[in-house]
Amino acid sequence: xxxxxxxxxxxxxxxxxxxxxxxxxxxxxxxxxxxxxxxxxxxxxxxxxxxxxxxxxxxxxxxxxxxxxxxxxxxxxxxxxxxxxxxxxxxxxxxxxxxxxxxxxxxxxxxxxxxxxxxxxxxxxxxxxxxxxxxxxxxxxxxxxxxxxxxxxxxxxxxxxxx
Numbered sequence: 001x002x003x004x005x006x007x008x009x010x011x012x013x014x015x016x017x018x019x020x021x022x023x024x025x026x027x028x029x030x031x032x033x034x035x036x037x038x039x040x041x042x043x044x045x046x047x048x049x050x051x052x053x054x055x056x057x058x059x060x061x062x063x064x065x066x067x068x069x070x071x072x073x074x075x076x077x078x079x080x081x082x083x084x085x086x087x088x089x090x091x092x093x094x095x096x097x098x099x100x101x102x103x104x105x106x107x108x109x110x111x112x113x114x115x116x117x118x119x120x121x122x123x124x125x126x127x128x129x130x131x132x133x134x135x136x137x138x139x140x141x142x143x144x145x146x147x148x149x150x151x152x153x154x155x156x157x158x159x160x161x162x163x
C-alpha cells in the first residue's frame with residue numbers, strides 16, 4: 001500500500017512539474033514575441049524649407065503612424081497653399097500611405113521602413129520609404145525618404161512615442 005501511495009505521489013509531482021514547465025515556457029514565448037519596440041505618433045508638421053527654390057511655399061503635413069516588430073501603418077498628407085499669398089493649406093501636394101515592414105530603434109530615434117503608394121509629388125505604387133522619427137512632442141523631428149525625395153519635418157502639434 002505504501003509503495004502505491006509513493007508511486008501516485010511521484011506521478012502527481014512529475015505531472016505538476018511538466019505542467020508548470022509548460023506554463024513557464026509558454027509565458028517566456030509570449031514575452032519574446034512582445035519584446036520589441038512599439039513606435040507610434042500623430043500630429044501636424046511643417047517641412048523645413050517648404051517647397052524649396054527661390055520663392056518657397058510653406059508645406060504642412062498631417063502625419064500618423066504605428067508600428068512594431070510585426071509591422072504597422074504609415075500615413076502622411078502634405079498640404080500647400082494654392083498661391084504665395086494664401087495661408088490656407090488646401091492643395092494636396094503629396095500623399096504617402098504605406099505598410100511598415102521593419103522598425104529599428106537607437107536611443108530616442110526610430111527608423112521605420114516599408115512600402116507605400118504615393119500620390120501627387122513622387123507618385124507611384126510600391127515605393128520604398130524610410131521614416132526616421134525622434135520621440136517627443138512639438139519640436140520632435142521626422143525625416144521621410146520616398147520616391148527619391150527627402151523631407152525634413154518638424155512636429156508642430158502631436159506626439160511621437162517610442163516604447
